[in-house]
Amino acid sequence: MKEFPDPQPGPGEVLVRMRASGMCGSDLHFYRGTASFGGGADIIQGHEPCGEVHAVGPGVTPEIASVGDRVMIHHYWGCNTCDHCRSGWPQMCDGGNVHTLCIDEPGGHAPYMVVPARTLLPLPDSLSYKAGAAIGCGTGTAWGGLKRLGDLGGTTLVVLGQGPVGLSGTMLASALGARVIGVDINSTRLDRANRFGASEVVNSAEVDIREAISELTGGKGADLVLETSGVANGDALKVLGKWGRACFIGLPGPVSFKTEEIFRNQWTLMTSWTLSSIEQxxxxxxxxxxKLPVDDLFTKIWSLDQAAEAYEWFDKQTDGKGVFEF
Ligand SMILES: [Zn+2]
Ligand SMILES: [Zn+2]
Structure with a gap:
């Protein structure tokens, strides 16, 4: 825990009063000191911020943002002029100067934060601030991965891992029309997957995953796989049927395959980088x-002065997702 001065908005920027700041699995790379990128100890953490506009800097007109607006934040910004920035993908900016909350810009684990006004997205009236926080990365990453997988209607989708991202994938994909088979090694998480819309669940610590999915799909295997755990990449290829598509979002886990195996099955394998501002x-x-129960993804609500305890709890990765509320 460190003290930082409250920031002031410059030209084109807004001061956001934080109302909810989510804890995302990728925060643990920084917490554990295992990140292969950015995230120094002097950067305020938190890349799932959500709050309300508290003040606007020079040049921010009412069409862009006004005091009191309920806002989500797309947690990257770039040059704002290249094709990727213009299409809502500033994390892929060609300008060579991507700014990312909690990596090189102060994040949301603080009462106030300053961001460029162009990173703001409206939070629908019926959504809570903590739902807006989850959609900012964890739940949004599941949405982004599902969008890359393509049409979900009528498909059988295996979601590997039922942590906060996997559970979001289960919830969103079932609402989008897929039959979802939720997989984890933790029975508590599988109980939650059932409540979030999974048609079936499989405990891969107790049964052979290849046989279990084969049985549930009449020997065909899954149409689609969303891998969210980072440790079950091999399982993705064990359960994927012919013509299957798999998206790996549990980074940075390795996956190995023979090209002939992809050839014979005509697979499409991909990853997905959170999501665009438009998709957020x-x-x-x-x-x-x-009316999806995103709020129920959070099993712990913390105040900021409990941050040390909150991250010790989250580091165990056994019990859902936490959020700081302000
Ligand atoms: Zn750019
Ligand atoms: Zn994240």
Missing amino acids: RRCAEFVAAR
Whole structure:
């Protein structure tokens, strides 16, 4: 825990009063000191911020942001002019100067934060601040991975890992029309997967995953796989059927395969980098329209002065997701 001065918004920036700041699995790379990128000890952590506009800097007109707006934040910004920035993907900016919350810009684990006004997205009225926080990365990352997998309607999707991202994938994909088979090694997480819309669940610590999915799919295997655990990459290829598509979002786990295996099965294998600002807004609107229980992803609500205890708890990765509320 460190003291930082409250920031002031410069030209084109807004001061956001934080109302919820989520804890995301990728925060643990920095907490444990195992990150292969950024995240120094002097950067305020938290890349799932959500709050309300408290003040605007010079040049921020009411069409862009006004005091009191309820806002989510897309947690990257870039040059704002290259094709990737213009299409909502500043994390892929060609300008060579990507800014990322909690890596090289102060994040949301503080009462106030300053961000460029162009990173703001409206939080639908019916969504809580903590739902907006989750959609900012964890739940949003599941949405982004599902969008890369393509049309989900009528497919059988295996979601590997039922932590906060996997559980979000189960919830969103079942609402999008997939039959979801949730897989984990933790029975508590599988109980939650059932409540979040999984049609079936499989405990891969207790049964052979290849046989279990084969049995549930009449020997065909899964149409689609969303791998969220980072440790079950091999399982993804064990359960994927012919013509299957798999998306690996549990980074940075290795996966190995023979090209001939992909050839014979005509697989499409991919990863997905969180989501675009445009999809973040769409995800929020979908969650609001379908009244999905994103709030229930959070099993712990903390105040900021409990941060040390909160991260010790989160580091165990056994019990859902936490959020700081302000
Ligand atoms: Zn750019
Ligand atoms: Zn994250």
